[in-house]
Amino acid sequence: MVWTVARKEFVMLLRDGRVTWSAGILALMLLAALVTAGLRYESISAERSRAQAVVDAQWREQGEKNPHAAAHYGVYAFKPVTALSFFDTGVTSFTGVSVWLEAHKQNMAEGAPARDSTAIARFGELTVAFTLQTLLPLLVILLAFAAFVGEREQGTLRQTLSMGVAPRTLLVGKALGAGAALALFLGPILVLGFIALGLVEGGLALLDNALALALLYALYAAIFLFLTLAVSAVADSTRTALVVMVAFWAVANFVLPKVAADVAARAAPTPTLVAFQKVIAEDMQNGLNGVSPDAAVAQRREQTLKIYKADSIEKLPINFQGIVFSLQEQMGNAVFDKHFGALSETMAEQIGVYQFFSLFSPRLAVSLASMSLSGTSLHDHEDYTRQAEQFRRDLIDKMNQEITFKSGPNQTDYRAGPDLWAKVGTFAYVPPSLGSVLERIAPNLTVLVLWLVAAAVAALLAVRRLRVTVA
Amino acid sequence: MRSAFGTVFGLEWSLMKGNRAVWGIVALLIVLAGVAAANGGARLDAARTLIDGLNADELQTQEALKSTVARWEANPQTDPPTVTSPGTVGMSLLGHYAALPPAPLAALAVGQSDVMPSYYRVTAHPAYTFLTASEINNPLNTLTGSFDVGFVIVFILPIVIIALTFDLVSREKEMGVLGLVAASGVSLASAIFAKTAARAALLLAALIVMAGVIMLLGKATALLPLALWFGVVVLYALFWFALALAVNATNRPSVTNGVILANVWLVFVVVLPAFVNVAANTLYPAPSRVALTTEMREATEEADEQAAGAREAFFFDHPEMAGQAGNADAYFLQVLATNAAVERAVAPLLKEFDTQAEKRDAVVETLQYLSPAILTQQALAVISGTDSARFAEFTRQVTRFHARWRGFFQDKIVKGERMTAADFEAIPAFGYTDGGLAWPAVLKPLAALTLVTMLLLGWSAQRLRRFPVV
Numbered sequence: 001m002v003w004t005v006a007r008k009e010f011v012m013l014l015r016d017g018r019v020t021w022s023a024g025i026l027a028l029m030l031l032a033a034l035v036t037a038g039l040r041y042e043s044i045s046a047e048r049s050r051a052q053a054v055v056d057a058q059w060r061e062q063g064e065k066n067p068h069a070a071a072h073y074g075v076y077a078f079k080p081v082t083a084l085s086f087f088d089t090g091v092t093s094f095t096g097v098s099v100w101l102e103a104h105k106q107n108m109a110e111g112a113p114a115r116d117s118t119a120i121a122r123f124g125e126l127t128v129a130f131t132l133q134t135l136l137p138l139l140v141i142l143l144a145f146a147a148f149v150g151e152r153e154q155g156t157l158r159q160t161l162s163m164g165v166a167p168r169t170l171l172v173g174k175a176l177g178a179g180a181a182l183a184l185f186l187g188p189i190l191v192l193g194f195i196a197l198g199l200v201e202g203g204l205a206l207l208d209n210a211l212a213l214a215l216l217y218a219l220y221a222a223i224f225l226f227l228t229l230a231v232s233a234v235a236d237s238t239r240t241a242l243v244v245m246v247a248f249w250a251v252a253n254f255v256l257p258k259v260a261a262d263v264a265a266r267a268a269p270t271p272t273l274v275a276f277q278k279v280i281a282e283d284m285q286n287g288l289n290g291v292s293p294d295a296a297v298a299q300r301r302e303q304t305l306k307i308y309k310a311d312s313i314e315k316l317p318i319n320f321q322g323i324v325f326s327l328q329e330q331m332g333n334a335v336f337d338k339h340f341g342a343l344s345e346t347m348a349e350q351i352g353v354y355q356f357f358s359l360f361s362p363r364l365a366v367s368l369a370s371m372s373l374s375g376t377s378l379h380d381h382e383d384y385t386r387q388a389e390q391f392r393r394d395l396i397d398k399m400n401q402e403i404t405f406k407s408g409p410n411q412t413d414y415r416a417g418p419d420l421w422a423k424v425g426t427f428a429y430v431p432p433s434l435g436s437v438l439e440r441i442a443p444n445l446t447v448l449v450l451w452l453v454a455a456a457v458a459a460l461l462a463v464r465r466l467r468v469t470v471a
Numbered sequence: 472m473r474s475a476f477g478t479v480f481g482l483e484w485s486l487m488k489g490n491r492a493v494w495g496i497v498a499l500l501i502v503l504a505g506v507a508a509a510n511g512g513a514r515l516d517a518a519r520t521l522i523d524g525l526n527a528d529e530l531q532t533q534e535a536l537k538s539t540v541a542r543w544e545a546n547p548q549t550d551p552p553t554v555t556s557p558g559t560v561g562m563s564l565l566g567h568y569a570a571l572p573p574a575p576l577a578a579l580a581v582g583q584s585d586v587m588p589s590y591y592r593v594t595a596h597p598a599y600t601f602l603t604a605s606e607i608n609n610p611l612n613t614l615t616g617s618f619d620v621g622f623v624i625v626f627i628l629p630i631v632i633i634a635l636t637f638d639l640v641s642r643e644k645e646m647g648v649l650g651l652v653a654a655s656g657v658s659l660a661s662a663i664f665a666k667t668a669a670r671a672a673l674l675l676a677a678l679i680v681m682a683g684v685i686m687l688l689g690k691a692t693a694l695l696p697l698a699l700w701f702g703v704v705v706l707y708a709l710f711w712f713a714l715a716l717a718v719n720a721t722n723r724p725s726v727t728n729g730v731i732l733a734n735v736w737l738v739f740v741v742v743l744p745a746f747v748n749v750a751a752n753t754l755y756p757a758p759s760r761v762a763l764t765t766e767m768r769e770a771t772e773e774a775d776e777q778a779a780g781a782r783e784a785f786f787f788d789h790p791e792m793a794g795q796a797g798n799a800d801a802y803f804l805q806v807l808a809t810n811a812a813v814e815r816a817v818a819p820l821l822k823e824f825d826t827q828a829e830k831r832d833a834v835v836e837t838l839q840y841l842s843p844a845i846l847t848q849q850a851l852a853v854i855s856g857t858d859s860a861r862f863a864e865f866t867r868q869v870t871r872f873h874a875r876w877r878g879f880f881q882d883k884i885v886k887g888e889r890m891t892a893a894d895f896e897a898i899p900a901f902g903y904t905d906g907g908l909a910w911p912a913v914l915k916p917l918a919a920l921t922l923v924t925m926l927l928l929g930w931s932a933q934r935l936r937r938f939p940v941v
Binding site: 029051095118126135138260261270273274278350 | 521524
């Protein structure tokens with residue numbers, strides 16, 4: 001019986017011009033998004049690896065220099081693009097793409113693409129994820145809003161129920177029918193998406209993430225499907241069912257995320273750039289634990305002299321200047337850790353606000369999870385800047401060690417060459433494993449499962465009290 | 472005797488008065504706009520506080536430097552302190568905050584203000600060193616966008632109008648009222664126009680209340696821009712009314728009308744903007760920031776290697792400054808020379824960023840006529856002074872100002888002069904010259920909206936004249 005109901009629903013939906021038109025718009029947008037984003041990914045990815053190769057070569061071929069001069073020259077760490085960024089660009093339009101790694105300073109990532117885009121990009125960028133998050137639920141609503149209430153208005157609901165079909169069977173059958181119609185519309189695009197993933201560089205490595213994404217969006221569609229079926233079962237007219245679901249869609253998709261953004265920015269405000277730089281400069285000058293950098297250097301001088309049993313730094317077997325550089329670097333790093341850490345915590349608090357709002361808007365939960373699975377979330381950006389900073393610290397440390405142990409006391413004209421530069425290696429971002437991503441998005445997934453359970457229960461309760469006549 | 476139009480208008484009005492759903496929808500619109508305006512008001516306050524803070528900071532630094540110099544001038548036995556070095560002052564100790572003051576209606580639309588900097592810290596280094604700096608923001612917030620009044624107007628107002636009008640005619644027909652109306656001898660078209668007019672009047676009243684709320688909470692007190700803003704909003708609303716009427720005039724069931732209007736909304740507000748953006752970015756892509764980074768590095772390296780040559784070239788460009796004796800800022804001379812070489816090397820690429828951006832904006836300006844939502848969004852941003860054109864103009868003015876500011880220190884460095892206490896008073900200060908409202912950028916969209924609305928109304932009238940009532 002379930003299959004009969006499902007087949008009837010499926011056939012009717014395919015014959016409905018409203019549904020095919022809406023599905024057409026969705027399919028067209030998905031296709032356009034897939035093609036444009038795929039092409040963009042290819043060119044950006046090639047460009048980034050080319051740039052990284054160029055700066056790495058610049059570093060290796062910088063000639064003979066004092067290691068500290070080389071440290072000031074530094075390198076750049078470019079942000080690699082993950083293959084799934086063509087599916088969901090996440091926050092990447094609004095985050096920098098390169099960090100300059102130099103002595104004494106933790107720099108911020110620069111060159112966010114948003115500044116080089118048009119103002120209407122703010123309506124939303126054409127990506128597969130954006131299209132799915134926005135349009136997929138609307139299509140699901142159109143597939144299901146008339147399921148029960150439409151039949152009630154036409155009088156066919158009474159006939160069906162009088163034949164002894166259980167309301168629950170009807171619910172499952174209609175859900176299956178609508179799901180099959182959805183699968184028919186989106187199946188080809190899903191296949192194309194996987195083919196595209198196979199074609200782009202590094203795509204196959206992310207196959208697991210892509211499967212998780214497919215499941216994620218299926219879950220999202222199912223939530224809207226059951227919600228719409230529940231509303232359709234209790235609504236007094238198709239008109240009401242449509243208005244209620246479209247209103248929910250608009251609020252969940254457009255209003256709540258923006259409200260979340262504003263509440264987040266107010267609840268845990270990020271410092272202005274000027275204020276941020278000012279406190280860092282102050283801490284750099286005064287030292288974190290009340291010991292000024294000058295005092296710390298003096299202290300270290302005493303200690304070093306004692307260790308080597310020397311009475312002046314000229315008599316040390318090492319170059320004390322290297323020790324000073326290292327000490328300054330350590331003190332600076334502690335200051336950076338404190339302030340960049342606090343900034344990161346503030347942003348984490350802001351994301352907490354989004355998590356809270358996702359209790360009321362499944363779209364928020366889906367978009368947070370989708371970005372993480374695509375490697376384009378704020379967390380991924382922070383991972384990249386953290387790894388870049390670690391690379392910087394290792395690089396500077398190698399330079400300072402060289403000065404300390406390879407140059408003579410107070411020697412300023414020491415020159416190192418390609419051998420030392422080669423020891424630094426190249427920056428290579430290590431993306432998080434699927435396991436750690438899943439751990440990270442566990443709250444989002446939990447919220448979505450809760451939504452699905454609530455929607456399914458609501459639908460079951462709603463069909464149990466199915467009225468057969470128009471009020 | 473009242474005209475048929477008046478009678479229907481009055482009846483519809485009293486029907487709506489008793490309809491809780493209608494009141495709920497209208498109240499929701501006003502509340503949302505109020506929340507958005509209050510939000511904008513807070514944002515505006517924060518922006519002003521920020522600028523005041525920057526100015527105070529700068530003044531404090533400048534005063535401190537000046538008094539150090541003054542103390543030395545009063546008692547010049549010791550070596551001159553480093554703050555008398557124009558290079559040290561212009562390239563490391565002092566920066567001038569050039570700020571873009573928020574326009575009077577800035578609270579009503581975030582526009583590009585969360586992406587484009589509204590202040591730069593101008594130094595004697597090349598302009599590209601500070602033009603790329605950007606404010607700290609959670610990128611997730613920027614991506615999601617703020618809940619501003621512009622959003623309420625462009626996104627939500629049409630939904631409210633669709634909810635009020637999607638079954639304007641179809642419902643009457645489904646309830647069998649249309650036949651009765653036609654039988655009473657009243658012109659159907661005029662009865663339906665009266666009904667639409669009543670609903671439009673209600674919404675207009677709501678918009679007026681909304682504008683009051685916005686004025687109060689969004690601190691939008693400039694009357695002329697506000698009137699213009701209101702004009703754009705009303706026309707946008709009328710467009711959606713006309714569209715709903717036209718869809719109704721195609722004689723389909725209410726639910727189908729609803730689906731059609733929802734899809735049209737989607738196409739205008741979501742689909743077309745996304746496509747227009749892709750079109751602009753594909754036709755005129757920005758050059759690569761990444762390539763700029765590597766090119767800049769290459770150029771710096773080259774300039775450093777050919778330091779002597781670069782210096783000669785610099786003096787070749789500034790012959791009046793060559794051969795000055797007793798230069799205290801030899802190091803900064805070197806920096807100036809290197810900077811000039813790098814600037815020369817990257818100038819073509821930097822220029823390409825600007826020309827491509829201009830071309831992209833031109834594409835948007837043409838293609839915006841595809842969607843009333845884009846038209847309205849752009850016009851509202853222009854009125855609020857948060858459109859990309861104003862930020863681009865700000866950057867241009869800062870770039871010109873930078874030449875003056877840097878020139879001040881550069882002259883002294885090259886001539887080997889020291890900063891005197893009096894010099895600190897003579898450092899140039901930036902002031903944004905507001906070119907006033909870009910009328911064409913507002914009036915053209917207004918004209919387009921009016922035209923489309925008239926066409927839709929005319930077409931609907933035509934259809935309604937031959938409308939099957941049963």
